[in-house]
Amino acid sequence: MKHIFLINPAAGSRGRQAELAGVCRKAALEQNLEYEILVTEHPGHGVELVRKACLQGGGQHLRFYACGGDGTLNEVARGAFGMWNVAVGHFPAGTGNDFIKVFGRQMNRFSHLPELTKGEELPVDYVETNCGGAVNVLSVGIDARVAAGMRKYKRLPLCRGQWPYVFSAAENIVRGLGEGYQVIIDGKSYDGDYSMIFAANGRWYGGGFCPVPDADPQDGQLDVLLVSKVGRMTAAKVVGAYKKGLGYQYPQYIKRVPAHEIEIRRRDGKDLCVNLDGEIAYAPRLQAVLRQGMKFIVPQGVRVEKQDQ
Known part of the structure; x- marks a missing residue:
């Protein structure tokens, strides 16, 4: 060995x-x-x-x-x-x-x-996709845009832990909080306007976010959170609950779906910004399959x- x-x-x-x-x-x-x-x-x-x-x-x-x-x-x-x-x-x-x-x-x-x-x-x-792979988390939408923006904040002195995520999140909230997506999870359509679509294999990311506290990377399924488009006035409380794994308190905004296969496209045909464990990829379509072993x-x-x- x-x-x-x-x-x-x-x-x-x-x-x-x-x-x-x-x-x-x-x-x-x-x-x-x-x-x-x-x-x-x-x-x-x-x-x-x-x-x-x-x-x-x-x-x-x-x-x-x-x-x-x-x-x-x-x-x-x-x-x-x-x-x-x-x-x-x-x-x-x-x-x-x-x-x-x-x-x-x-x-x-x-x-x-x-x-x-x-x-x-x-x-x-392990999450295998058409634009890379992920051990921990996968996301598209504002969450992925935030991850993409974190890189410039990490270069700032003393900007460590969750702060690059927090600053990038604030910047992207100003830019806009939702897009129209075509989403298929295990063959079923979940099309809608979402702020983000998050898939958890692990639990923690972004230096302090734990949206699915009971996610288990050995259970053979992804835990997908479909976060509906929200207004700026609502965003703070929804994101706060999401961060702490309390999304169930806002079922009108956050829907949890178990998954083995996911397919996502933007309704307007533009490229997706995809976050794979903090690594960023761009593609017109995301196809993800959970692999075991x-x-x-x-x-x-x-x-x-x-x-x-």
Whole structure:
């Protein structure tokens, strides 16, 4: 078995590449592991590096560790998806690290790399789409536009955690809160005017939003929230409830639908802005299918935390 550590030098606090490489090397040498350290150089490079390593692996079991944030994990998962001899893990070094929050109070164990390299592999679901993939969340509408706008705010000094999301959300609320969409979920039409369409595999995103607190990346289904177009006066209370997972308090605005397949188009024919774990794609149509069985590395004994725990 070979352990491959993929470092994103742009994730989290910049200038940590040498530090992360040292942590990875120390953990591998102390456990006498066969290992390799790879460093991404541009967006999408992680996908390329993982696929190349898989093709050159000769059938050997490979474990990839995303050393960065959710975007790094997304690239590693996209590169590894569909490979039978591959497992993916997350050594958190980003600003959000949202996907592994589904493990609740045991999330901190992912930060201890020797424990992670000794870990076990759990099957988790993965969202495959025609414009990329997602481990954690998928969305279109204002939510995706907000994610696209977050990048400029992340470049501002001291703008960390949920603040890039909050500032980008305020900007996009001014621009407009809804569009007409053609939506098909598992063969049934849900056409309408929506502010956003959100699909949860995980629970947390945006540094502090948890719209589906009981989402489970092992249950074989996506939890879709159809958020109707709302006025600016209503938006604050609806978004506040959405953020806290209290959308059920506003059933006239937020509808929850379980899903395995989703197809979305804009009624006006323009390209969709699609958010895939914070990575942005543009396409005239989104087609998403939930796949099961991606191997995810967790410390021994760690499991998805149930909502009532």
